[in-house]
Amino acid sequence: MMSQATTVSVAPDTRTRILDLAENLLLERGYNAFSYQHIARELGVKPAAIHYHFPSKDDLGTAVVARQLRRLRKWRDLPRVADLPPTEQLEAIFKVYDSHVRQERRVCLFGALAADFLTLPTPMQAELRTFNGELTAWLAQVLAVGKATGALRFMGSPSAKAVQVLTTLAGALQVARVHDETHFHTIVGQLRLELLV
Amino acid sequence: MMSQATTVSVAPDTRTRILDLAENLLLERGYNAFSYQHIARELGVKPAAIHYHFPSKDDLGTAVVARQLRRLRKWRDLPRVADLPPTEQLEAIFKVYDSHVRQERRVCLFGALAADFLTLPTPMQAELRTFNGELTAWLAQVLAVGKATGALRFMGSPSAKAVQVLTTLAGALQVARVHDETHFHTIVGQLRLELLV
DNA sequence: AAGCTTACTTATTAGTTAGTAAGTAGTATC
DNA sequence: GATACTACTTACTAACTAATAAGTAAGCTT
Numbered sequence: 001m002m003s004q005a006t007t008v009s010v011a012p013d014t015r016t017r018i019l020d021l022a023e024n025l026l027l028e029r030g031y032n033a034f035s036y037q038h039i040a041r042e043l044g045v046k047p048a049a050i051h052y053h054f055p056s057k058d059d060l061g062t063a064v065v066a067r068q069l070r071r072l073r074k075w076r077d078l079p080r081v082a083d084l085p086p087t088e089q090l091e092a093i094f095k096v097y098d099s100h101v102r103q104e105r106r107v108c109l110f111g112a113l114a115a116d117f118l119t120l121p122t123p124m125q126a127e128l129r130t131f132n133g134e135l136t137a138w139l140a141q142v143l144a145v146g147k148a149t150g151a152l153r154f155m156g157s158p159s160a161k162a163v164q165v166l167t168t169l170a171g172a173l174q175v176a177r178v179h180d181e182t183h184f185h186t187i188v189g190q191l192r193l194e195l196l197v
Numbered sequence: 198m199m200s201q202a203t204t205v206s207v208a209p210d211t212r213t214r215i216l217d218l219a220e221n222l223l224l225e226r227g228y229n230a231f232s233y234q235h236i237a238r239e240l241g242v243k244p245a246a247i248h249y250h251f252p253s254k255d256d257l258g259t260a261v262v263a264r265q266l267r268r269l270r271k272w273r274d275l276p277r278v279a280d281l282p283p284t285e286q287l288e289a290i291f292k293v294y295d296s297h298v299r300q301e302r303r304v305c306l307f308g309a310l311a312a313d314f315l316t317l318p319t320p321m322q323a324e325l326r327t328f329n330g331e332l333t334a335w336l337a338q339v340l341a342v343g344k345a346t347g348a349l350r351f352m353g354s355p356s357a358k359a360v361q362v363l364t365t366l367a368g369a370l371q372v373a374r375v376h377d378e379t380h381f382h383t384i385v386g387q388l389r390l391e392l393l394v
Numbered sequence: 395a396a397g398c399t400t401a402c403t404t405a406t407t408a409g410t411t412a413g414t415a416a417g418t419a420g421t422a423t424c
Numbered sequence: 425g426a427t428a429c430t431a432c433t434t435a436c437t438a439a440c441t442a443a444t445a446a447g448t449a450a451g452c453t454t
Binding site for chain 4 (some may be wrong): 211242243249
């Protein structure tokens with residue numbers, strides 16, 4: 001989800017490259033439409049090699065979500081994000097979703113897995129719940145401060161509004177995939193219009 | 198999607214029963230997690246029998262979406278829906294989504310297929326686009342009239358707001374699946390709070 | 395130099411997938 | 425009463441699926 005820090009990127013090891021490819025396939029085609037063969041072929045390696053790093057597909061899928069959760073926490077706690085005023089924190093999260101649209105209309109992690117949720121391995125379901133829960137809690141806090149300082153406006157409780165806004169953003173990426181990017185920008189435009197004072 | 202009319206329900210023929218089962222599997226597990234075997238087993242019939250009615254999975258998937266589109270048009274043009282004032286038309290569409298949550302947290306057609314969209318057969322993609330386009334156009338009209346008569350309030354254009362509201366509703370069903378129904382009701386509560394004067 | 399570890403390949407299994415071809419029992423039509 | 429149609433079943437194919445076991449080449453450790 002969040003962009004990696006601006007460290008010098010050393011050539012990633014195989015394990016990381018598998019995770020990257022799995023993540024791509026997950027966000028582009030869904031959990032049930034990617035196989036070890038897809039990853040192996042793209043990596044120039046045999047499918048059994050993937051099993052060496054991730055014994056089962058459950059392990060791999062769960063690892064992808066767990067990594068996204070670690071990234072979310074890191075991003076959220078970054079001084080350049082945590083110390084921002086609420087309006088800019090809101091813009092920061094919009095920007096994250098916007099980068100998804102520009103990357104070949106990738107949906108977000110939540111949007112990619114929600115439809116197939118009942119077919120996912122239990123640990124993967126749990127990680128996804130945690131991921132969405134923490135993201136929602138973060139935005140609720142942003143909205144609460146924003147309302148208190150008069151920078152943001154909305155009806156209802158901050159946490160209710162946070163659930164609504166994130167759900168809308170997840171859906172907006174899906175609409176962008178089915179139709180085109182303009183729908184995404186229309187929706188984010190609406191959110192700005194309504195939230196920013 | 199929409200509930201069937203209150204006609205006396207004759208025992209449905211095999212073709213219809215296949216469509217019903219396929220629709221259920223689609224909305225509960227996604228396009229790539231259901232097979233002819235699943236349908237055949239539940240129907241007490243051999244997989245090849247399904248191929249007799251729908252030669253390929255593409256045909257079956259497309260037929261499911263096409264049927265939903267026909268249902269949408271029928272529902273929308275029903276006097277008891279078309280002649281309603283805007284606020285009640287809005288409540289009517291909320292009710293449709295609410296019935297999904299109560300049916301074992303089924304997501305809507307759009308929410309079920311958006312994530313896997315790139316793996317869907319082309320005719321199925323086209324049907325889904327039409328479905329979403331017509332539903333959005335209908336809601337835009339509802340919102341426009343509602344605003345003109347002072348019964349509804351919102352910022353931005355009716356069509357932009359329609360895209361946003363439907364996207365939110367689709368996402369709300371997904372959130373209900375991943376977490377629980379309360380999230381769905383929270384979101385619909387927000388929409389009511391904001392839209393109804 | 396011996397032994398261990400890492401990161402694979404080769405080979406194989408058991409199950410599932412969509413799809414096809416040929417056959418058949420029951421029903422309707424002429 | 426022969427013919428044809430409907431709605432299947434049986435039997436099969438070719439491909440793909442996740443997963444396992446056994447082997448191997450290279451490098452590191454002592």
